[in-house]
Amino acid sequence: xxxxxxxxxxxWATGLVGISVGSLVTxxxxxxxxxxxxxxTLILVAVLALFTAAQRVPYYLDxxxxxxxxxxxxxxxxxxxxxxxxxx
Amino acid sequence: xxxTILFSLADALVLIGVSLITIGVYGMIRLPNLYTQLHxxxxxxxxxxxxxxxxxxxxLEPAVVFHALLIxxxxxxxxxxxSHAIARAAFLRGERPGLPDDGDRA
Numbered sequence: 185x186x187x188x189x190x191x192x193x194x195x196w197a198t199g200l201v202g203i204s205v206g207s208l209v210t211x212x213x214x215x216x217x218x219x220x221x222x223x224x225t226l227i228l229v230a231v232l233a234l235f236t237a238a239q240r241v242p243y244y245l246d247x248x249x250x251x252x253x254x255x256x257x258x259x260x261x262x263x264x265x266x267x268x269x270x271x272x
Numbered sequence: 273x274x275x276t277i278l279f280s281l282a283d284a285l286v287l288i289g290v291s292l293i294t295i296g297v298y299g300m301i302r303l304p305n306l307y308t309q310l311h312x313x314x315x316x317x318x319x320x321x322x323x324x325x326x327x328x329x330x331x332l333e334p335a336v337v338f339h340a341l342l343i344x345x346x347x348x349x350x351x352x353x354x355s356h357a358i359a360r361a362a363f364l365r366g367e368r369p370g371l372p373d374d375g376d377r378a
Contacts, residue, residue, distance in 0.1 A: 185283075186279045186282070186283060189283045189286060189287070190283075190286060193286045193287070193289075193290045193324075196290050196294070197290055197293065200293060200294060200297050203297060203301070204297060204300075207297075207300070207301050213306075215306060215358065215361060215362045215365070215367070216306060216309070218358060218361075219300070219306070219309060219310055219313060219358055220300065220313075222313070222314075222354055222358070223296065223297065223300055223313045223314075223317050226293075226317045226318065226321050226347070226351075227293060227297070227317065227321075229321055229343065229347070230289065230290075230293055230320065230321045230324045230325075233321070233324045233325045233327070233328045233340070233343075234286065234324055234327075234328075236328045236336065236340075237282065237286070237324075237327050237328040242335055242336045242339070245328070245336060245339040245340060245343065246339070248339075248343055249339065249342065249343050249346070252343055252346055252347060252350070253346070253350075255354075256346075256350040256351075256353070256354055259354040259357065259358065260353065260354055260357050263354070263357040263358045263360070263361040264357060264361065266361045266365065267357075267360055267361025267362070267363075267364040267365060268361070268364060
């Protein structure tokens with residue numbers, strides 16, 4: 185039962201990643217693309233956390249930490265460049 | 273006994289988290305405005321990621337707890353900053369939120 189719930193949640197979250205990639209491709213503007221990319225990284229962090237809990241392997245959380253940090257810095261730089269024309 | 277309670281708690285947290293992420297993605301796709309899409313995506317997605325991290329804490333040994341708590345605190349701090357940067361960039365580029373009473377009502 186426990187394993188089934190984790191497997192179904194993993195498949196569902198992977199489907200959400202696919203839906204987000206489709207929305208990323210068909211986004212109308214660059215700022216919407218930045219927003220969808222930020223959300224996509226958040227969903228990937230959730231997928232890695234689910235993988236950690238399902239497989240009992242703790243190393244995926246390191247990748248999730250790095251992904252969250254890089255997503256924050258990338259979103260901030262892209263949004264500042266889009267809004268003000270410069271990063272710093 | 274304790275193991276059963278912990279596993280049930282992890283299952284409940286995973287279900288809550290995945291449902292909230294689903295609501296966030298649906299709102300991000302379906303809502304009409306960039307600001308409302310931002311509202312749905314950032315809040316619902318973060319509130320969905322944190323229960324899945326807590327589920328990873330509940331299921332595993334204490335070696336993972338530090339990492340999961342670190343990622344949760346980091347997301348709680350950084351996501352409002354990123355959302356504010358996105359909204360500020362959209363506002364600076366001239367995108368205005370449509371008001372609900374913008375019609376021809378006197």
